[in-house]
Amino acid sequence: MTAETVDRRNKTKVADVLVVDDEDDIRELIELSLLRMGLATDAAASVAEARAKLAAGHYRMCLTDMRLGDGEGLEVVEYITEHCIDTPVAVITAHGSMDNAVAALKAGAFDYLSKPVSLEQLRALVKSALEVHKPQVKPEKAAANLTGESAAMAQVRSLIERLSRSQAPVYISGESGSGKERAARLIHSLGPRAEKPFVGVNCGAIPENLMESEFFGYRKGAFTGAESDRDGFFQAANGGTLFLDEVADLPLTMQVKLLRAIQEKRVRRIGDTQEIAVDVRIVSATHQNLKERVEQGRFRQDLFYRLNVIELKMPALRDRRDDIPVLANSILERLSAEAGMRPPHLTKRAHEALLAYSFPGNVRELENILERALALVLGDEIDIEDLHLDPGESEGLGSAPIDIGAAVGSTALQDYLDNVERQAIVEALGKTSGNRTAAARVLGVTFRSLRYRMERLGMKGEKNDKSDSGDEV
Template identity: 65%
Template sequence: MVQGKSERRNTRAEPLRVLVVDDEADIRELVDLTLSRMGLAADCAGSVAEAREFLAQQRYQLCLTDMRLPDGEGLELVQLIGQQYSETPVAVITAYGSAENAVAALKAGAFDYLAKPVALDQLRTLIKSAIELPAPASGEREAILQLIGDSRVMQTVRELIAKLARSQAPVYISGESGCGKELAARLIHAQSSRSGNPCIPVNCGAIPENLMESEFFGYRKGAFTGADQEREGFFQAANGGTLFLDEVADLPLSMQVKLLRAIQEKKVRKVGATVEEPVDVRLICATHQDLKACVEAGLFRQDLYYRLNVIELRMPPLRERAEDIPLLARTCLERLAQTNRRPPLPMTAEAEEALCRYSFPGNVRELENVLERATALCNGEAIEADDLQLAPTELCVGEGNGEGRCGESLETYLDRIERQAILEAIQQTEGNRTAAARLLGITFRSLRYRLARLGIE
C-alpha cells in the first residue's frame, strides 16, 4: 500500500511532504491537519517499522517523531535519518517536562523538539524554521494580517494598533482566549519599523520549566550533556524584531527574575556563557488571565508587570461585538472554501441569526471551529441553523431558583458560581481564610489568587 502511494506521488508535482510518526491517532490527525493548512502534505506512521518503510520510498522535507513507539524508540529514527537521509531535518515529540528525552534527542541529531501536549503555535514555528515555505503574496499577507469587523470597538482597536506600531514601548494585550491577541501582536509588528525582521511567538505555558532558560537565552556548546553545538534562544532569534510572549502569566517566578534582567539590561547570557550579549527586541506579551490579580496574589512579580504593561491593548470578546459576526462568518467560510477547493457555502438567515444570538465563550476561535464543523456536516446547499450545533445558551438552566445562565457566557457563569462558593466558605469559617481554603479543598495561596481575580475584598 505504501509503495502504491509513493508511485502515485512521483507521477506529478506534489507539495512539500512531512513524515509524522506517532502511535496516538489524535496527535497524528492534529499534526496532519496543521500541515494541510500550511500547504504541506503528510504521511502518517504509527510505528518505527512503518516509518522506515515510508523513508525508504519517499523523500521528506521534515520528520516529526514521537519518542516512545510500540516497536521501538523515536531516537532510532533520529539516528537512522541522520545516517541515511541526512538532508531531512527531524524533530521529536517528547513527554511534557521530560528534559532527559529532549537532551537525548538533540544529542542524537534532532534539530528541535516539541513537548506534549503539542502546542499548535510552537508546531507551526518549528515547521517554518525547518522548511523554506513560500512567502504569501502581498495581497494575501494583508488578508491574513487584519482584524475583521466594522463595530466601533474594533475600529478603536485598529486605531490603537496603528499608534502602538509607531512606538517601541512594551505592549500588554489582555483578553479572553480566542479573541485575537496573537493576531493583534502580529499586526503591531507588521505595521512597525521592525517589520523587516522576525516576529517570534512564544507560548510560555508550553515550555518545561527546566528548559526555559536555554529556550529563551540559548546555550553554548558543552553547557550541559547533549549540548553538542551552540544554539540561539528566542531573544537572539527575535533580534531586531519583536518577541511575543503569549500566556506570560504562566512563567514561573524563577524565570520572571531572569526575564526582568534581560528587559532592563537589554542583554542576555546564554546558558554556559560567561558574558552577556546585547539584543534589540521589542516585547509584546499577552494572557487570558488577569495579570494584575496574579500580581496581587503573589504569582507574578510587580516590577516585571510594570515593565511589560507600559501600554495595554484590550481585545474585546466576540459577544461585545456581535454585529461583526456575519462578516466574520462569511470571511471564515470563504477561507474554508479555498482550503477545501470548493465554492463557499452560504448561510441561511436562520443560521446567521443563531450565530448572532450565541454568546461564544471561545470567541473568534470558537466561531471558526463551529463553521468548520458545519461545513463538514452540511448535506444541503446552504448551512442551516441545525448544522451549527450551537449550545442552547438562551436556555436558563435551573430557572426559578436564581441559578440560571440566561445568556451568560460560560466564563461569567463559572466565575459567579466560584464567587458564591468562596463567599459561603468564608462565611462558614467566620472570615478565617486559611480555614476557608481548607474547606474548599485548595491551598491558601490559591484562595488568595482567586479572591484577587474575582475582586473579592
Template identity: 60%
Template sequence: MNQQASCLIVDDEADIRELLVLTLERMQISADSASNLEEARSLLERREYGLCLTDMKLPDGSGLDLVRHITQFKPGVPVAVITAYGSAENAVAALKAGAFDYLSKPISLKQLRPLIESALRLTTAGNAKTDQQHTLFGESAPIRQVRAMIEKLARSQAPVHISGESGTGKELAARLIHASGPRREGPFVAVNCGALPENLIESEFFGYRKGAFTGANQDREGFFQAATGGTLFLDEVADLPLPMQVKLLRAIQEKKIRKIGSTQEEPVDVRIISATHRNLAQMLENGEFRQDLYYRLNVIELKMPALREMPEDIPRLSQRILEKQAAALGMDVPALNAGAEAALAQHAFPGNVRELENVLERALALCDGESITEVDLYLETGTGTTRTASPAMPSDMPLPEYLESLEKQAILDALEKTNNNRTAAAKLLGVSFRALRYRLAKLGLGKDE
C-alpha cells in the first residue's frame, strides 16, 4: 500500500472514528477524522485525500451532501458512504449521487479492507492499457458518448445495468468498465443467466458444502467467490427465475452469501454489472421481475446504441472486422467496393454488430479474394432482397444434383482461396473440419491433388 495514502473519516460517533483510524493505520494509511460536515469541508480545503469515508447521518447534514460537495470540488476523491443496517434505499441514493461504494453497519473489517484498497487504486486506474481486442471502435456521437460513460463508470463500484438490442456489444462494454477500473487485476466472470438450469442456479451462484445434497462430494465455490476482487457480469439477467432474484438481491445488498449446506454467511467483494436485451420496465409491470432487484441492479444505466444509429461508423468497423477475420484464415484483406459500402450503410442491421460480423464472414467466403461487392454481401431488405438471383437451376437437372453441384463449387472455391488448407477452408465455410472431410469424401473430392 502507498505510504503517502491518506483518508478522511467523517462520523459523529467517536468509537467508529477510532476504529476506522486504527484500521487504516494498520494498512499504513494516514487518517484524519471529522465529527460533522463543517469540519469535513474545512479539512478538505487544507489537505488532499485519496479517499473519504462518511456516515450517512451527520449532525449538520447528510453524507449525500458531502458526496455532492466532493464531487463538485474534489472530483478525483472517491467517497464511500456508511449506511444503517438494511438501509438499501440510502445505499442506492449514495451511489446515484456519485459515491464510489457503500458499507453497512455494523462495519465489517473484511469488507472495509478491500473497499479501501480498490478506492486507492483509482489513482492508477487511468494508466491501465486496454487490450486492443476489447475496444469500442467508431467516432459517431453515440459511440463517443458510450466511451465517455464507460470512463466515468470505471471510477465507481456502483452496479451498472447495460441495456441494448442483441448484438450491440453489451459484454464488451462490461469488460471495458472492468478493465478501466481499480478491479482490472481481478477476475471478470461472465454468467449467461438464461443458460443455467433452474435447479442448479443457487449452487452455481453461491457454491455448496460437501454433503449439502446428493452428489456434493466436495466443497465447491460459486460465481460470487470466483469473481472475488473483480467483476461479476450477469448477462441476460432478466431470465433469472423469481426465487433466485430474491437471493441475488440479498447478496447484492448485504455483500454476503451463504453456500448451500452452510450455516454461516461469508462476505463477498465483487462488482455487479448486468445486461439484457429485454425490456425490464415492461417485465416489472407484468410481475416477471422484482422491482427491488431492478433498482439495485439499475443504479446506473448504460444504453448501447444500435448499429443503425451510427451508420458513419460502419465502413471503419467493417474494415476492422475483415482484418480480424482474414488474419484468422491467413488471407489477404479484400477491399469493400463502393456498392458494398453503400449497401451496408443502408441496411437496418436488426442483429447489429454481430449481424455485421456474420455478413462479412459470409462475404469473405463468397468474394473473389480481391474485393467484396454488394452481391457478395447477400443482404436482405424489408421489401425484398438485394441478393442477386442465384444461377437458375437447369430444367433438366433434379434438385438434389443441383444442390450438390452448388455445394461442390462452394467447397472448391474455399479450398482455392485457402491454398488447399482444409482447416482454413472449413472455417471459411462455417463447418467443422470433420464435416468438411465428410463432404469431400461424399462429393468425390477427398483425394489430395
C-alpha cells in the first residue's frame, strides 16, 4: 500500500482514491481491486458523505456511482469540478445509460465505467487518471504545432490545455486546412496518454467493404485473403488516442458498429467469438456540419452526441490575420531547413498581399503557397509575383496598394479591409442594378467568390434578375 498523500492546501491526510457507492458489495470489490494496485482507499455511501470527505481532505482521484441514496453522482462530479479541480473524477453508470455518462463527461468527469464493472477496465482507468496530475514535461514541438498569438489561437490553446486533462471525447470542427489534426495531436501529447500511440484515421479514405476489418481487425481465415491475425485501429491505439478525421464520411452501417465500440469499450475482430477490452480516447473531426448531416438523416444522432461531448472550434486563417506574418516566417524557416537552404525573406508587398488574401484553404494553403514560392524564387527574397495568389480570392479589390499604416492608424486592419471590400461590392452592385453575376464580372471575381464575400460581410442582397441564378453558382 502506498503512503497516504498530503494536500497542498494543508488539508488533513487522506487516501489515494475516494470510492462513492451506496452498494456495499460493489464498493468493497472496487476497494479490494485498488488495494491490489497499491492504492489506499476511502469510502462514502452518499452524496453528503462524499462532499464532507472532499471538503476535509485531498484525494488523487474519486470514483463515484451515478445513483446514490440521497442524490446523483453527477452532484459529486459538479462539486469536485467547482471545489477540487485537481482531483480527477470518474463515474460508474448502469448498463446502457449512456446519457448519464455523457452528462457526467460534460460536467467535467474524467471518464466513465459501465456496469457490470470490468476490473481490467477499472485498472486501466485508474492508472490513466493518476497520470493526469503528475508533473509532465510538455514537448517543445507540441507548442509549435499551433503557431500564432492572436486571441483566437490563445483561446484554442487554453481549451486544449484543459482538454488534455480529461478522457472525454472531443469533436474538432473547422474548415479544411485549419489545423484540426494538429490540435488533436496536441491534446494527445499534453495528456497522460502522450507515451502511448496516436492513431489517425481518414474515415473518407477507407472503402466501405473494408471498414470493419480496418477498425476492429480480423482472425486468420475469417475471409478469403485473411492469411494471419491482424489488429484494427482500436487495438493499435490501445492505451492512446484514436483520431477519426472526416468522421462525417462514415457510412451509417459503420456508425452503428463504431457507436457500440465506443460505448462498450470492447471490440470483436471479424471471425472471432470473443470481445476484447480496449482503452482508447476518441477525438474526431470534420470540415462538414455534423448537425446538418444529423438533420438530413446521414449521421446518427446518438453517435453525434457521443462524439460531441466537448467541441473545439478551429478558427479560419482569415479570422486570425494577425498570425499570418509569424506563420509565414515559421513555415519558411521550416521549409528552408528541410531543403538545406537559407530562408528567403518576404518583401513588404508580399506581406501585404498575404494579409489581404482570403485563404479559402487556410494554413494548409499558406504552406502550399510558400512551398511553391520557395521552389521557384531565384534570389533571397519573395515578392508578390512569386506568391502566385488567386486574384479571385484577394480581399484588396482593385490594383491600388493597401496603405497598411493608415489602416492600423485609424482602425483594425481586418475592419479596414472589410470596409474596402464592402464599398467595392456596393458600387459594383449599383452599376449592375443589383445583378450579382454581372457585379462579379465587374469586380473580376467568380460569382461563387462574390457570394462567399457577401455572406461573410453580412450583405444579404436580393437576386434581381434571371441571370443571377445562372450556372456559375
